[in-house]
Amino acid sequence: MSFDxxxxxxxxxxxxxxxxxxxxxxxPAPPAGTVEERIVVTAPPxxxxxxxxxxxxxxxxxxxxQIEDLAAQDVAAALRRVPGVVISRYNxxxxxxxxxxxxxxxxxxxxxxxxxxxxxxxxxxxxxVGVWTHPLLDLVGIxxxxxxDVYRGPQPxxxxxxxxxxxxxxxxxxxxxGIETRVGAAGGSHxxxxxxxxxxxxxxxxxxxxxxxxxxxxxxxxxxxxxxxxLLARAGYELGRGWSVGLTLDAAAGRASDPGIEGQAPLPVxxxxxxxxxxxxxxxxxxxxxxxxxxxGTLKLHLxxxxxxxxxxxxxxxxxxxxxTDWRNYGLRLEDRFAIGERGDxxxxxxxxxxxxxxxxxxxxxxxxxxxxxxxxxALFAGYAHTFGERLRFxxxxxxxxxxxxxxxxxxxxxxxxxxxxxxxxxxxxxARAFNLPGVWAAVFYEGYxxxxxxxxxxxxxxxxxxxxxxxxxxxxxxxxxxxFRNEVTDALRFLPPPPPPPRWGNVGSYTxxxxxxxxxxxxxxxxxxxxxxxxxxxxxxxxxxxxEWTGSAGLAWARGAWRLSLDLQHLSxxxxxxxxxxxxxxxxDGFLLANGRVGYRFAASGLELYLAGENLGDADYAYRPGxxxxxxxxxxxxTWSF
Numbered sequence: 001m002s003f004d005x006x007x008x009x010x011x012x013x014x015x016x017x018x019x020x021x022x023x024x025x026x027x028p029a030p031p032a033g034t035v036e037e038r039i040v041v042t043a044p045p046x047x048x049x050x051x052x053x054x055x056x057x058x059x060x061x062x063x064x065x066q067i068e069d070l071a072a073q074d075v076a077a078a079l080r081r082v083p084g085v086v087i088s089r090y091n092x093x094x095x096x097x098x099x100x101x102x103x104x105x106x107x108x109x110x111x112x113x114x115x116x117x118x119x120x121x122x123x124x125x126x127x128x129v130g131v132w133t134h135p136l137l138d139l140v141g142i143x144x145x146x147x148x149d150v151y152r153g154p155q156p157x158x159x160x161x162x163x164x165x166x167x168x169x170x171x172x173x174x175x176x177x178g179i180e181t182r183v184g185a186a187g188g189s190h191x192x193x194x195x196x197x198x199x200x201x202x203x204x205x206x207x208x209x210x211x212x213x214x215x216x217x218x219x220x221x222x223x224x225x226x227x228x229x230x231l232l233a234r235a236g237y238e239l240g241r242g243w244s245v246g247l248t249l250d251a252a253a254g255r256a257s258d259p260g261i262e263g264q265a266p267l268p269v270x271x272x273x274x275x276x277x278x279x280x281x282x283x284x285x286x287x288x289x290x291x292x293x294x295x296x297g298t299l300k301l302h303l304x305x306x307x308x309x310x311x312x313x314x315x316x317x318x319x320x321x322x323x324x325t326d327w328r329n330y331g332l333r334l335e336d337r338f339a340i341g342e343r344g345d346x347x348x349x350x351x352x353x354x355x356x357x358x359x360x361x362x363x364x365x366x367x368x369x370x371x372x373x374x375x376x377x378x379a380l381f382a383g384y385a386h387t388f389g390e391r392l393r394f395x396x397x398x399x400x401x402x403x404x405x406x407x408x409x410x411x412x413x414x415x416x417x418x419x420x421x422x423x424x425x426x427x428x429x430x431x432a433r434a435f436n437l438p439g440v441w442a443a444v445f446y447e448g449y450x451x452x453x454x455x456x457x458x459x460x461x462x463x464x465x466x467x468x469x470x471x472x473x474x475x476x477x478x479x480x481x482x483x484x485f486r487n488e489v490t491d492a493l494r495f496l497p498p499p500p501p502p503p504r505w506g507n508v509g510s511y512t513x514x515x516x517x518x519x520x521x522x523x524x525x526x527x528x529x530x531x532x533x534x535x536x537x538x539x540x541x542x543x544x545x546x547x548x549e550w551t552g553s554a555g556l557a558w559a560r561g562a563w564r565l566s567l568d569l570q571h572l573s574x575x576x577x578x579x580x581x582x583x584x585x586x587x588x589x590d591g592f593l594l595a596n597g598r599v600g601y602r603f604a605a606s607g608l609e610l611y612l613a614g615e616n617l618g619d620a621d622y623a624y625r626p627g628x629x630x631x632x633x634x635x636x637x638x639x640t641w642s643f
Contacts, residue, residue: 045555094226094256130327133439138254141230156413186638277306297336425472
């Protein structure tokens with residue numbers, strides 16, 4: 001069955017029928033004017049909140065309400081206003097590959113392709129191309145997201161490799177009895193369209209979610225067309241005595257064309273990037289302890305199967321060819337947390353993964369194999385945090401991970417942190433040492449160079465991270481956060497061309513990114529929420545791609561009666577674009593300021609909402625890569641029906 005047919009069948013099935021709830025009906029809505037209603041109506045713009053975890057550090061949450069208010073059609077659009085996050089893309093819909101045409105960068109990290117220092121996750125499991133070892137944004141749909149967790153600091157203990165920065169999509173889950181369904185349709189500039197559905201329910205011990213979306217666009221330029229399809233299905237069952245089981249299936253597909261550099265003659269063949277994949281995660285969870293001492297342990301079994309069809313033009317040989325890639329990643333992850341006495345918190349975990357696949361070029365003269373490889377890692381990790389004091393609390397924590405790679409041997413990663421909490425606010429300091437192993441892509445290149453297994457001599461890329469931060473809430477209406485960070489990357493992998501031949505890769509790269517981030521969230525009135533975020537950074541050497549000196553965002557969410565208004569501003573200063581893996585000076589891009597907005601009117605009696613969303617309302621000229629201008633003012637109008 002094709003993916004489109006699978007998506008259509010699942011959406012129709014989810015919207016048409018579901019198990020009847022055990023209770024008399026859905027949970028009644030709170031009376032108008034209650035605290036619950038005010039919190040929902042005036043959800044903060046840009047980000048939901050930030051939270052501190054002793055093992056993870058500061059985590060920024062972007063919730064489903066923020067995704068809706070931003071009129072975001074994909075992960076990149078949902079996160080591009082988060083302080084410290086920069087994106088790159090060509091097209092209004094669809095990501096062209098995992099590099100300049102569709103990628104995320106966090107605090108100057110994530111510029112290496114192939115391979116990547118950062119990762120995208122779904123339900124805590126990494127989603128990446130097993131051969132080229134970097135994420136593809138079209139394989140992470142947002143329709144089934146309860147929230148996106150952004151880890152702007154490295155996670156050497158919890159996640160291991162590819163975690164200099166991390167984005168984790170947490171699937172939606174209904175916790176109250178009853179059924180909820182939401183369908184939507186939208187259309188707008190450049191032939192852009194979107195169809196979405198989310199159906200969720202709970203009946204006794206059983207809960208389920210089915211969410212999907214189909215989006216397409218003709219593009220703002222010739223050849224800037226794209227489409228995405230996504231379907232997320234989740235079911236969970238409470239087994240009793242604190243045990244539960246859940247299954248998440250996440251299927252997605254995308255297609256995006258490369259419009260080429262503006263002003264240049266079009267190629268004889270339009271380059272096009274197509275990807276599809278399915279991720280399955282089976283989770284067995286156990287809640288243990290009582291009250292404040294309750295903890296959760298999980299065992300996750302996961303399988304990620306996907307493929308790429310990349311159509312290109314070989315200018316030297318004057319011929320069309322396609323690079324075909326198939327990968328399969330699988331493994332298990334066991335993590336449990338324990339309350340130690342009244343003040344201690346212990347995390348223990350084990351992880352085993354296998355990843356890889358095969359790639360080949362299809363040319364007029366026949367297929368050119370690029371190799372078939374599979375790598376494997378086994379890891380143990382542990383962390384401990386302890387709370388001292390009452391009115392003034394000190395929470396020191398430490399963690400360590402040991403990773404044994406079948407191809408590269410053993411490596412250690414770890415972190416130390418201290419958090420202080422009191423009436424005046426909170427402050428923290430965190431230091432971490434993270435590693436990123438060479439991927440299957442290195443073996444593929446070395447086979448092509450005729451170097452055999454010399455890729456095993458490559459070492460992990462290393463990151464030394466330090467962050468100091470503080471936050472304070474002024475009543476319930478204002479929260480201010482300030483953090484200073486420093487990331488020092490060493491032993492980064494770089495391409496080394498001849499002489500002498502053949503070419504090779506070496507651990508010769510290094511750079512430093514440091515800066516400061518300030519964010520303020522305010523609720524001056526029950527109908528109004530505000531957010532301002534500002535990041536300043538500098539790099540050494542100076543020209544690190546996708547690391548602007550200044551980025552800023554501001555947002556407003558206002559609601560009264562049936563009306564809801566969301567506005568936001570996004571600023572990036574001048575910056576470079578390019579790929580650090582390969583030699584050559586990156587290209588310079590001008591800074592820009594974007595204004596975006598969404599206004600909606602909800603007919604409460606019917607559950608219908610009509611809305612109009614606008615992007616780049618100031619019609620600014622901007623681009624994420626030189627020669628690839630993005631759209632001017634673009635509008636999207638739509639309707640949602642909730643019942």
